[in-house]
Amino acid sequence: MADLLSVAKLAGVSRATAARAFSSPELVRPETRHKVLEAAHRLAFRPNNVARQLRAQTTKMIGVMVPSLDNPVFAEQLQAMEVAARASGYSLIVTTSEYDASRESEIVEEMLRQRVDGLVLTIADADRSEVLAKLHREVCPYLLVYNQPEAADIPTIGVDNRAAVAEATRHLIALGHHRIGMVAGSLLQSDRARLRYEGYRQAMCDHGLTPRPLIEMPRHTQAELACLEPELSGHDGLTAVICTNDLLAISLIGELQRSGRSVPGDLSVMGFDGINLGHCLYPSLSTVEQPRVEIGRSAVQILLAMIRGETPQPLPLPHALREGESVGAPPTSRQVLVTRNPQRNTP
Amino acid sequence: MADLLSVAKLAGVSRATAARAFSSPELVRPETRHKVLEAAHRLAFRPNNVARQLRAQTTKMIGVMVPSLDNPVFAEQLQAMEVAARASGYSLIVTTSEYDASRESEIVEEMLRQRVDGLVLTIADADRSEVLAKLHREVCPYLLVYNQPEAADIPTIGVDNRAAVAEATRHLIALGHHRIGMVAGSLLQSDRARLRYEGYRQAMCDHGLTPRPLIEMPRHTQAELACLEPELSGHDGLTAVICTNDLLAISLIGELQRSGRSVPGDLSVMGFDGINLGHCLYPSLSTVEQPRVEIGRSAVQILLAMIRGETPQPLPLPHALREGESVGAPPTSRQVLVTRNPQRNTP
DNA sequence: CGCCCTCATGAGATCGATCTCATCGATCGT
DNA sequence: ACGATCGATGAGATCGATCTCATGAGGGCG
Numbered sequence: 001m002a003d004l005l006s007v008a009k010l011a012g013v014s015r016a017t018a019a020r021a022f023s024s025p026e027l028v029r030p031e032t033r034h035k036v037l038e039a040a041h042r043l044a045f046r047p048n049n050v051a052r053q054l055r056a057q058t059t060k061m062i063g064v065m066v067p068s069l070d071n072p073v074f075a076e077q078l079q080a081m082e083v084a085a086r087a088s089g090y091s092l093i094v095t096t097s098e099y100d101a102s103r104e105s106e107i108v109e110e111m112l113r114q115r116v117d118g119l120v121l122t123i124a125d126a127d128r129s130e131v132l133a134k135l136h137r138e139v140c141p142y143l144l145v146y147n148q149p150e151a152a153d154i155p156t157i158g159v160d161n162r163a164a165v166a167e168a169t170r171h172l173i174a175l176g177h178h179r180i181g182m183v184a185g186s187l188l189q190s191d192r193a194r195l196r197y198e199g200y201r202q203a204m205c206d207h208g209l210t211p212r213p214l215i216e217m218p219r220h221t222q223a224e225l226a227c228l229e230p231e232l233s234g235h236d237g238l239t240a241v242i243c244t245n246d247l248l249a250i251s252l253i254g255e256l257q258r259s260g261r262s263v264p265g266d267l268s269v270m271g272f273d274g275i276n277l278g279h280c281l282y283p284s285l286s287t288v289e290q291p292r293v294e295i296g297r298s299a300v301q302i303l304l305a306m307i308r309g310e311t312p313q314p315l316p317l318p319h320a321l322r323e324g325e326s327v328g329a330p331p332t333s334r335q336v337l338v339t340r341n342p343q344r345n346t347p
Numbered sequence: 348m349a350d351l352l353s354v355a356k357l358a359g360v361s362r363a364t365a366a367r368a369f370s371s372p373e374l375v376r377p378e379t380r381h382k383v384l385e386a387a388h389r390l391a392f393r394p395n396n397v398a399r400q401l402r403a404q405t406t407k408m409i410g411v412m413v414p415s416l417d418n419p420v421f422a423e424q425l426q427a428m429e430v431a432a433r434a435s436g437y438s439l440i441v442t443t444s445e446y447d448a449s450r451e452s453e454i455v456e457e458m459l460r461q462r463v464d465g466l467v468l469t470i471a472d473a474d475r476s477e478v479l480a481k482l483h484r485e486v487c488p489y490l491l492v493y494n495q496p497e498a499a500d501i502p503t504i505g506v507d508n509r510a511a512v513a514e515a516t517r518h519l520i521a522l523g524h525h526r527i528g529m530v531a532g533s534l535l536q537s538d539r540a541r542l543r544y545e546g547y548r549q550a551m552c553d554h555g556l557t558p559r560p561l562i563e564m565p566r567h568t569q570a571e572l573a574c575l576e577p578e579l580s581g582h583d584g585l586t587a588v589i590c591t592n593d594l595l596a597i598s599l600i601g602e603l604q605r606s607g608r609s610v611p612g613d614l615s616v617m618g619f620d621g622i623n624l625g626h627c628l629y630p631s632l633s634t635v636e637q638p639r640v641e642i643g644r645s646a647v648q649i650l651l652a653m654i655r656g657e658t659p660q661p662l663p664l665p666h667a668l669r670e671g672e673s674v675g676a677p678p679t680s681r682q683v684l685v686t687r688n689p690q691r692n693t694p
Numbered sequence: 695c696g697c698c699c700t701c702a703t704g705a706g707a708t709c710g711a712t713c714t715c716a717t718c719g720a721t722c723g724t
Numbered sequence: 725a726c727g728a729t730c731g732a733t734g735a736g737a738t739c740g741a742t743c744t745c746a747t748g749a750g751g752g753c754g
Contacts, residue, residue, distance in 0.1 A: 001486075003740055014704045019741060029702060044484070049460045050406065051740035054397045054709050061440075068426060070623060075422035079415060082443050086454075091461070093408075094441040096429050113396045114438070137391070139348075222627060251627035258629045276417060277624065280569060280598035282605045350710055361734045366711060376732065398710035401739050 002043035011039035022047055053115070062303060063111035063119045065095045065104065071221060071247060072275040073292055074122065077145065080296030081120065088304055090117070099124045099187055104131045112140055118303045122146045126154065126191045141306035143314065145299050146290070148191050155306070157299050159319035161192050164288045165199030167321055168242055168270055173207050177240040177268065177330050180204065181212045181231055183252065184244040185220030196244055196272065212238075221245065223252035225259060232267065239330035240268035246275045246287055253283070253326055264328035274322055283325030291317050349390035358386035369394055400462070409650060410458035410466045412442045412451065418568060418594060419622040420639055421469065424492065427643030428467065435651055437464070446471045446534055451478045459487055465650045469493045473501065473538045488653035490661065492646050493637070495538050502653070504646050506666035508539050511635045512546035514668055515589055515617055520554050524587040524615065524677050527551065528559045528578055530599065531591045532567035543591055543619065559585075568592065570599035572606055579614065586677035587615035593622045593634055600630070600673055611675035621669055630672030638664050 008018035013032060020027045021036035028036070039045075053059045062085055066074040078094065085092050093111060097104045104123055108131050111119060119142035123129050126149035135142050144156040165182075172180050182200045184193060197214055204211040215231060217223050223243070231238050243249035249271030253263045263269050263283055271278060274289025295317055305312040355365035360379060367374045368383035375383070386392075400406045409432055413421040425441065432439050440458060444451045451470055455478050458466060466489035470476050473496030482489050491503040512529075519527050529547045531540060544561055551558040562578060564570050570590070578585050590596035596618030600610045610616050610630055618625060621636025641664055652659040 004742095005740080015740090016705080016742080017703055019743095020703085023742075027702075032702080046456075046460055048401075048462060048740050050397060050401045050462050051709090052742075054395075054401050054711095055740080055742045057709070059397065069416070069422040069429070070419070070426050072417070072419060072422065075416040075419065078441075079417050079443060082416070082441065086442065091440050091442070091457070093438050094425075094429065095433065095438070096426060109393075110438070113393055115395060115397050247624070247627075250624065254627045254629040254631070277594070277597065280594075280601045281628070282601040284601070351712095352710080362710090363712080363735080364733055366713095367733090370712075374732075379732080395710050398739090399712075401741095402710080402712045404739070 001048075002040075002045040003048070004045070007036060007040045007043055007045045010043060011035040023052075057115075059115050059117055060089055061091050061093055061114070061116045062300070063093050063095070063108075063114070063116035065097055065107050065111075065119070065121045065123075067099045067122055067124070068096050071245065071273075072277065073146075073245065073273040073290065076276065076292040077296040077299075080293040081300050084297045084300035088300070090300070090304070097124070099190075101125075101130065104129070105134070108134065112138065116140070117307050118142060120145055120299050120303055124187070125189050126156070127151075141303060143299055143303045143306070145295060146192065148195055150191075155302070155314050157295055157302065157314045157317065159288075159290050160316050161195040162199035162202070164290075164319040165196040165242060165272070166203040167199075167319075168272070168288050169200050169203035170207070171321055171323075172240045172242070172268065172270065172327065173203070173209070175240075175268070175327065175329050178209055179212075179236055179238045179240070179330075180209070181215055181228075181238045181241045182244070183215045183217060183223065183228065183241050183248060185217055185248055187220055188214070188216065193244060200242060215241070217248065221247035221251070223248050223255055225252070225255040228252070238267065240264075240270065240327065242270045242272070244272055246271035246273040246278055246285060249285060249287065249326070250278070250281065253281075253285075263326050266331060268327040268330070270327050274320070278322075278324065285322075286324040286327035287322050289320045289322045291320070348395075349387075349392040350395070351392070354383060354386045354390055354392045357390060358382040370399075404462075406462050406464055407436055408438050408440055408461070408463045409647070410440050410442070410455075410461070410463035412444055412454050412458075412466070412468045412470075414446045414469055414471070415443050418592065418620075419624065420493075420592065420620040420637065423623065423639040424643040424646075427640040428647050431644045431647035435647070437647070437651070444471070446537075448472075448477065451476070452481070455481065459485065463487070465489060465654050467492055467646050467650055471534070472536050473503070474498075488650060490646055490650045490653070492642060493539065495542055497538075502649070502661050504642055504649065504661045504664065506635075506637050507663050508542040509546035509549070511637075511666040512543040512589060512619070513550040514546075514666075515619070515635050516547050516550035517554070518668055518670075519587045519589070519615065519617065519674065520550070520556070522587075522615070522674065522676050525556055526559075526583055526585045526587075527556070528562055528575075528585045528588045529591070530562045530564060530570065530575065530588050530595060532564055532595055534567055535561070535563065540591060547589060562588070564595065568594035568598070570595050570602055572599070572602040575599070585614065587611075587617065587674065589617045589619070591619055593618035593620040593625055593632060596632060596634065596673070597625070597628065600628075600632075610673050613678060615674040615677070617674050621667070625669075625671065632669075633671040633674035634669050636667045636669045638667070 004018050005015050008015045018036050021033045069075050095107045122145045126147040146158045201211040249269050253269050271285045271287035274287050278285030302312050302314050351365050352362050355362045365383050368380045416422050442454045469492045473494040493505045495508050548558040596616050600616050603610050618632045618634035621634050625632030649659050649661050
């Protein structure tokens with residue numbers, strides 16, 4: 001590949017002038033510029049970004065780490081980030097951590113070596129993370145996404161998970177549900193999971209209802225009906241569940257239907273995330289929507305501001321309760337049973 | 348950030364030795380190495396990959412361009428690529444083209460400037476693409492994914508779209524369907540779309556059935572029932588449709604159910620891609636599965652081989668007909684109508 | 695007419711690591 | 725004991741573009 005020097009020679013100018021013809025054309029006489037571009041064309045020259053980055057001490061690259069791309073909530077956010085970054089002349093280096101702490105650490109280390117201008121991370125648990133400790137000592141701007149650390153000085157963007165699930169729970173209660181469960185994937189060691197359960201617990205208690213223990217599924221994004229079945233029957237069987245993510249909710253609905261149950265007839269199911277696909281299903285998914293596109297777009301904007309040396313205040317973004325067809329009133333046959341329940345809430 | 352020279356000074360060795368302590372530790376006496384690492388630690392030194400890349404003339408980066416990450420078929424492939432690349436010490440620069448030809452061109456140009464070691468691309472239409480023309484003149488190894496160009500000399504990995512849809516069509520025919528339609532998104536200008544329709548047409552003709560015109564939806568991944576409705580009623584109404592992607596199929600099933608129809612009772616629906624979510628739904632999605640993980644993994648392996656200077660022969664990967672619950676026998680009430688149909692195929 | 699300023703360009707240093715080649719002491723073989 | 729070999733290290737060039745500073749031509753103005 002031809003370099004600037006050979007282009008400069010062919011055009012009969014110095015390296016400096018040839019460089020200017022590309023990076024700041026206004027400094028070069030149009031005639032000269034044309035000679036340079038012509039020479040560049042003849043030699044199939046293409047500026048070498050690596051050299052530019054080394055000299056300029058900036059890569060125009062953002063390092064992104066998400067747990068997995070198999071979950072659309074991350075893919076959709078990443079899509080938005082890519083568009084926003086490209087619009088500002090930045091590229092994304094994308095990595096997946098699989099929620100693995102040691103991998104998180106390696107990935108961030110590698111990206112720092114790559115001299116990315118900033119990092120956008122979604123980590124497993126923002127409250128106990130080696131990655132954050134490392135970044136704390138570094139100068140590289142970074143931003144967490146979807147996480148919700150307890151420490152206030154960690155720049156983060158995402159929704160208020162506790163409030164969001166609390167609202168979802170109240171929504172179900174308002175529809176007449178009393179026996180509401182919460183279904184989670186296999187990864188309980190996350191700041192979000194803790195806060196979501198806490199939101200559920202709080203809302204239940206506030207209404208004089210008994211929160212149930214978390215129902216844990218063996219996989220993170222696919223429900224096993226067998227794990228839930230014991231909770232469904234009997235006089236205190238659940239009439240509604242909140243799932244910690246949409247994939248879990250969707251697969252749970254599928255399993256319930258396959259077992260001959262009706263959603264929301266026999267069980268109301270609420271998701272969390274608001275992935276696009278939820279709209280399209282029948283029954284459509286009731287869910288707590290995280291504004292994935294807005295989150296992705298803002299993440300890039302805020303990070304770029306940090307890179308420019310500003311100190312923007314990342315606001316928590318609003319969640320939205322999106323009502324779909326997977327949630328309805330509790331079954332009436334069951335509602336009779338409610339009266340046998342300790343909590344005697346008038347129907 | 349400290350550089351190698353300051354580390355070398357602190358450790359009392361030359362720059363060369365300090366560099367060796369990192370990149371080829373076996374060449375350095377253990378005692379010396381420890382001194383260097385100790386000094387590096389004290390100075391919070393981190394090797395600068397940009398400088399290394401410039402000197403070594405290799406970035407260990409792969410440029411990836413997919414149409415969109417909102418479709419899990421790409422996200423799932425990308426997930427597999429990321430894992431495979433990382434395992435071989437490579438990073439991914441990820442971009443999305445939105446099927447926009449000019450964007451495709453810009454993106455590839457930018458990645459070439461970035462001196463990626465290779466490119467993995469999914470382009471809109473491999474048979475008329477400026478990008479391919481450009482790459483043809485370049486030395487950068489590249490590989491198409493999911494595309495199926497007519498030209499034989501373009502390295503590509505993916506399934507045989509024509510054969511895949513033909514097989515799906517035959518499957519429906521074998522179940523007794525005669526009036527089968529094909530539903531596509533709004534982007535017909537793609538090599539895959541053409542071949543998929545061609546496979547459908549061929550299979551229909553081979554069985555003496557009349558292929559229908561493509562039913563085009565206004566959006567690429569979401570079905571509008573109104574576009575399909577005219578084809579459903581009447582004495583020659585469809586009993587089965589093949590959708591060009593799973594998202595289209597899934598949303599179509601949702602719309603059909605919402606309108607009170609049963610799938611597959613009233614209409615059998617078959618998808619294409621095999622995204623993970625299809626398994627979980629009820630009815631589960633019958634689809635032509637593209638081995639997305641295998642495709643992603645192989646794409647990286649083959650590209651790395653090309654980077655090493657080998658000339659691997661990318662084989663077309665096998666598709667698989669995945670039978671789900673969204674396809675069944677045609678409704679019997681309709682089957683009576685079949686006899687009024689021009690094609691008289693005995694049941 | 696001469697001074698100063700602007701504009702276009704060139705020379706040379708620089709970003710940070712790596713590669714080649716040279717050097718020097720120690721070990722080995724006969 | 726002496727030349728050969730090996731292992732560890734250092735000096736200096738190099739990757740390709742950009743930045744700073746210097747230079748020189750040309751124009752405006754007193």
